[in-house]
Amino acid sequence: MTRRSLAARLALLFACLSFAVLAAVGAVLYQSLARQLADRDDAALVARVEQIRALLQDTDLIALIHQKPRLFSNMLGNREALLVLRFPGQAPLIEVNPSHTPVPRVMPLRTNAPLGLDDVRHAAEHGDIPFSVLAVTTPISGAPQDLEIVAGRLMSERSRVLRAYRNEILLVASSGACLLAFLAWWGARRGLSPLRALARQTASIGVRNLSTRIEQRGAPRELAPLIDGVNGMLERLERSFTQLSQVSADMAHDLRTPIGNLLGQTEVALGQRRDVAYYEKLLGSNFEELQRLSKMTDNMLFLARADNADNAIERKLLPLADELQRMVDYFEGVAEEREVRIAVSGDGQVWADQTLLRRALGNLLANAVRYADAGSVIVLTATAHTAGVEISVENRGPTIPPQHLARIFDRFYRADPARADSASSSGLGLSIVRSIMTLHQGRWQASSNDGLTRFTLGFPPQPR
Incomplete structure (x- = not known):
């Protein structure tokens, strides 16, 4: 039809x-x-x-x-x-x-x-x-x-x-209706010409020119919301496509290192007959590389599930003192090896998913322990107020430049361009924190000045 x-x-x-x-x-x-x-x-x-x-x-x-x-x-x-x-x-x-x-x-x-x-x-x-x-x-x-x-x-x-x-009345009415119908069709065609021009512009935009934006100059005011919506969609698509390309490149880079190590070590081992001790050492090294691959895969699967808008979380009121102390106990051994101490303060309750809360705090504490100066104190603080609960992790160490703070929560992004610490980090920890806070409709923020770096998470209050 x-x-x-x-x-x-x-x-x-x-x-x-x-x-x-x-x-x-x-x-x-x-x-x-x-x-x-x-x-x-x-x-x-x-x-x-x-x-x-x-x-x-x-x-x-x-x-x-x-x-x-x-x-x-x-x-x-x-x-x-x-x-x-x-x-x-x-x-x-x-x-x-x-x-x-x-x-x-x-x-x-x-x-x-x-x-x-x-x-x-x-x-x-x-x-x-x-x-x-x-x-x-x-x-x-x-x-x-x-x-x-x-x-x-x-x-x-x-x-x-x-x-x-x-x-005569019927003739005049019929002739007038036909004339007015033609004028209406002609006027509608002229009035819809900006919409056809908009369709041509959007049809010309593809993967290669996602940075192109629809011009509002000369367009009717009624099309301004539509043009703004299309431009906003293009901006989101461009950002998502750029991020996806960067993620693919970063993932390929990070996967290449452990896979290269596995291939290289296995190739050397197969070059000639070795003793049992060598093979045991090789298997131990390969086991560590496989653990890295498994952890990276788990993190990527978690992020994929977290990006799903229909993903439901099980929130409940959790005692802050117990949760914070649990995280301190978990990282106590690692902190002693790094010669740092973790101090905790705060009380009250937080409306959050327990598993996701522990994972977000664990990622922040892991970063703080990794980059904190020896002999310094990592401060884990929780503050309750009318707008919700704020949990911050603060450590002394290298200052993060401002140009890196804006992207530090992106996937596979590291403030160190040389990726000197890529062997112990997959670059997904802070992006997981961001995804967790997005699921909670919360806030996340990072600041770094004069050697003091602070990560802050804001959880909304319990709905009444």
């Missing part, structure tokens, strides 16, 4: 509305004209009857009929008119009926008062052609009884005028 264009639909709708409006206006004008013509004809009929009645009151009817036999027919002035003068129960004295219209049976009015339009009676004759009739009685000098006057008129001319007028 072929779908009509928007311009065609607007033109069709406008044509229907235009025809309806023009036809309604024509119908009102038609009814007004018909009423005026009917009133005019009825007034002419009343005037003739009054004229005849006045004439007969002062004249000898019989003498008038003999002297002027054509007087009454000339008074009618129309071949469609009817006039009958008769005494009740007798043959007509005068009957003027050029069109041979049957004389209707109408009860005559017995009044000497002036006649009005309401005294005229209407009927339909000869194919629904209107017929107006007026019957009255009037006294005649020298006559024993009143004379009955029956006057009428067949409105063929009026019907013909109204029919022609009705046909």
Whole structure:
């Protein structure tokens, strides 16, 4: 089934509305004209009857009929008119009926008062052609009884005028609707031209030119929200595509190191026969490399699940003191090896998923222990307030340059361009923290000044 264009639909709708409006206006004008013509004809009929009645009151009817036999027919002035003068129960004295219209049976009015339009009676004759009739009685000098006057008129001319007028109304309404439909289609085509230009611009954007943006100059104001939405979508796509490309490159780089080590060590071992101790050392080294690959794979799977908007988390109220102390106990041994100490402070409750909270804090503490100066103190602090709970991890060590802080939560991003620590880190720890906070609708922030680095996580309060 072929779908009509928007311009065609607007033109069709406008044509229907235009025809309806023009036809309604024509119908009102038609009814007004018909009423005026009917009133005019009825007034002419009343005037003739009054004229005849006045004439007969002062004249000898019989003498008038003999002297002027054509007087009454000339008074009618129309071949469609009817006039009958008769005494009740007798043959007509005068009957003027050029069109041979049957004389209707109408009860005559017995009044000497002036006649009005309401005294005229209407009927339909000869194919629904209107017929107006007026019957009255009037006294005649020298006559024993009143004379009955029956006057009428067949409105063929009026019907013909109204029919022609009705046909003209339909013609004008149809022509006007067609003209207005064409103008509506032309206007809609011109009005939709910016939308077609927008479609052409969006169709020309591909993977190679995602940085292209839709120009708003010259576009109608109604398209401004759509253009802003498309530009925002392009910006997100460009950022996601760039990030995906960077992630792919970084993942390939990080996977290449352990895989290269595994291949190299295995190739050397297969070059010649070795003793058992060498193979045991080789298996231990390969085991460490496989652990790195397994950890990186687990982290990537976690991030993929966390990026799913439908991923649900099980939040509940957790005691902050217990959770923080648990993390301190877990990292106590590693901290002693690095000659650093972990101090904890804070109390209250946090509305969070317990497993995800521990993983986020574990990643932050692992970073702090790795980069903290020997002999320094890592401070783990929790602060509760009306906007929620803030947990911060603070350590003294190398200052992170400002240009790296903005991207430090990106996947596979390391502030050290040389990747000197790539053997012990996959570059996914802080991106996992960001994903966890996104699932909690929380906040994450990093600052580093004068050798003091602080990571802050903000958890929203429990909904009421």
